[in-house]
Amino acid sequence: MENNEKVQDLQYLLTREQASRFLGIEPKSFDKYIRLNRELDRFMIGRQERYTMKSLIIFIEKQSV
Secondary structure (H helix, E strand, O other): OOOOOOHHHOOOOEOHHHHHHHHOOOHHHHHHHHHOOOOOOOEEEOOEEEEOHHHHHHHHHHHOO
8 A cells, every 4th residue: 555555544435546556556557457347346426436445355356266
């Protein structure tokens, strides 16, 4: 995590930037390889997408099989 941000310091619903930091990738890579995949669970708050750490972990584990 960058900027001394720890997992316990993150909000429950992560922004695109927080989700990419949680996964250890650049936001552009998150957009290209993960965010556009329909299998990734997301929440819409207005027009803003949010993700949970759990949904990101489950998505990565499914893709790793």
